[in-house]
Amino acid sequence: MLFRAVIITIVLSISSCSSWVYRIDIPQGNYLEQKNIDKIQIGMTKEQVKFILGSPVIIDAFDKDTWNYVYSFKSGRSKDLNVEKRFIIKFKENSLISADGDFELSESFYTPFNAPINAPINATVKRATQK
Secondary structure (H helix, E strand, C coil), rough: HHHHHHHHHHHHHHHCCCCCCCCCCEEEECCCHHHHHHCCCCCCCCCHHHHHHHHEEECCCCCCCCCEEEEECCCCCCCCEEEEEEEEEEECCEEEEEEEEEECCCCHCCCCCCCCCCCCCCCHHHHHCCC
8 A cells, every 4th residue: 555655656746847848849831031021022933932932831732823831830838939820822824913821011012023113214315305
């Protein structure tokens, strides 16, 4: 009987120390930063987007024009530190048409990538063309 009491005491004392066990952090997927999301614009090719954001974690098997960037961080210390982020990009004919997810899109996202820039006309050039 004494033997059983000693074993139960040891097991309970060991289980109370389980909070001292080191647990590692587990990051998985594509870690994206807002500064990289700000660089993408409508009209970019798949290669340009891949250069900026990296390869996507998931490319839809039935729709090769949909890319999913998924990031998951499981903290070993606290569940309050766990993070999950998603970002979905869609292409049409090798051109970026939309993006949606847990990141804010910049104002320049909706400006086509290869759009011509309207530069102010120099007064001397304007007078030369009027003659």
